[in-house]
Amino acid sequence: MSSMEERMELGVAAGPSSSGLGVGPVGGAMDAGPGSAGLAGIQEESAVRRDGAGSEPDPDAPPKKRVRLQEGEAGKLEERLYSVLCCTVCLDLPKASVYQCTNGHLMCAGCFIHLLADARLKEEQATCPNCRCEISKSLCCRNLAVEKAVSELPSECSYCLKQFPRSSLEHHQTEECQDRVTQCKYKRIGCPWQGPFHELSAHEVECSHPSKTGMELMGILDEMDQSLRRELQLYNGIFSLLCFEKIGFTEVQFRPYRTDDFITRLYYETPRFTVLNQTWVLKARVNDSERNPNLSCKRTLSFQLILKSKVNSALECSFLLLKGPYDDVKIKPVIQHHVFSNDANETEYALLPINDSVECNKLLAAKNINLRLFIFQIQK
Ligand SMILES: [Zn+2]
Ligand SMILES: [Zn+2]
Ligand SMILES: [Zn+2]
Numbered sequence: 001m002s003s004m005e006e007r008m009e010l011g012v013a014a015g016p017s018s019s020g021l022g023v024g025p026v027g028g029a030m031d032a033g034p035g036s037a038g039l040a041g042i043q044e045e046s047a048v049r050r051d052g053a054g055s056e057p058d059p060d061a062p063p064k065k066r067v068r069l070q071e072g073e074a075g076k077l078e079e080r081l082y083s084v085l086c087c088t089v090c091l092d093l094p095k096a097s098v099y100q101c102t103n104g105h106l107m108c109a110g111c112f113i114h115l116l117a118d119a120r121l122k123e124e125q126a127t128c129p130n131c132r133c134e135i136s137k138s139l140c141c142r143n144l145a146v147e148k149a150v151s152e153l154p155s156e157c158s159y160c161l162k163q164f165p166r167s168s169l170e171h172h173q174t175e176e177c178q179d180r181v182t183q184c185k186y187k188r189i190g191c192p193w194q195g196p197f198h199e200l201s202a203h204e205v206e207c208s209h210p211s212k213t214g215m216e217l218m219g220i221l222d223e224m225d226q227s228l229r230r231e232l233q234l235y236n237g238i239f240s241l242l243c244f245e246k247i248g249f250t251e252v253q254f255r256p257y258r259t260d261d262f263i264t265r266l267y268y269e270t271p272r273f274t275v276l277n278q279t280w281v282l283k284a285r286v287n288d289s290e291r292n293p294n295l296s297c298k299r300t301l302s303f304q305l306i307l308k309s310k311v312n313s314a315l316e317c318s319f320l321l322l323k324g325p326y327d328d329v330k331i332k333p334v335i336q337h338h339v340f341s342n343d344a345n346e347t348e349y350a351l352l353p354i355n356d357s358v359e360c361n362k363l364l365a366a367k368n369i370n371l372r373l374f375i376f377q378i379q380k
């Protein structure tokens with residue numbers, strides 16, 4: 001790997017992670033705060049991230065291909081505002097920064113970066129998909145009024161399903177919602193109870209854990225120690241991977257497709273992307289391609305990593321999927337391992353380590369699944 005690329009990949013990986021919106025330049029671009037550093041330095045990473053390798057037609061290529069479900073045209077003010085404030089490319093409400101072309105067409109940060117990256121790949125000047133005027137980091141600016149207006153639009157609490165302004169939803173969900181998931185205060189001595197906040201005090205009154213004997217508690221504490229030890233091992237494992245010489249990461253976007261079987265099945269695939277100078281693809285399937293996943297309420301996603309480039313010698317890698325800067329997925333860090341070669345270029349399917357079926361359904365309901373993939377090359 002050239003030192004330039006290495007700096008790009010490693011430098012990005014080393015970025016501060018305090019923003020909550022993700023590390024690295026892409027995260028920086030998504031920062032909703034005023035005066036964020038902007039988009040400097042993102043293009044290379046984005047170009048890699050969106051790399052379609054030119055071999056397959058990108059399903060998103062004409063940016064206006066996706067059509068939003070009709071929302072009542074004469075509906076409520078909020079509904080009409082949705083269509084006014086949405087990104088003119090993906091037609092979604094922007095989650096973070098909003099950019100505009102010189103004629104005022106709005107683009108969410110993700111789409112804006114996508115357009116610039118595509119243009120770089122095609123060696124063309126990027127243009128606004130609406131009016132074809134030139135767009136670039138210096139020609140376009142943020143539109144703070146739209147960002148603020150979007151944050152005032154109602155959004156649904158995922159526990160009680162009531163509507164709140166986007167800007168206060170997080171506070172409601174973590175502090176106020178009567179239906180938010182809480183844990184018994186005796187969790188520290190092993191009570192596994194979990195339930196909605198409005199049932200918490202009734203449970204705590206009846207909880208049997210405070211009256212357990214020392215002997216019983218010793219057993220419970222031992223088990224808890226063990227799980228802490230496993231967690232510590234995992235984090236130590238990740239920290240030692242971070243010391244490797246060759247580390248690459250990229251944002252990956254799983255897009256839904258259907259098989260062309262008689263009974264079609266949903267599966268996911270990312271566009272080809274480049275990490276550590278190799279071309280890769282990720283695939284994912286629902287309930288391990290069970291025949292009718294819609295009939296079961298247990299939902300899982302499993303994924304595999306496929307090396308698309310030919311290699312001269314075996315490529316031993318550890319890899320890790322984490323939440324990306326664009327989506328809020330609750331995913332646990334699990335390190336996978338595989339020795340890639342031309343004969344063994346696919347990993348087995350492994351469970352995507354998300355919390356539960358609810359989390360899985362959230363991903364299935366979303367248009368795409370955006371994650372961040374780290375690959376650590378193990379050198380002997
Ligand atoms: Zn967009
Ligand atoms: Zn325009
Ligand atoms: Zn709520």
Ligand SMILES: [Zn+2]
Nearest residue numbers: 184191193207
């Ligand atoms: Zn309890």
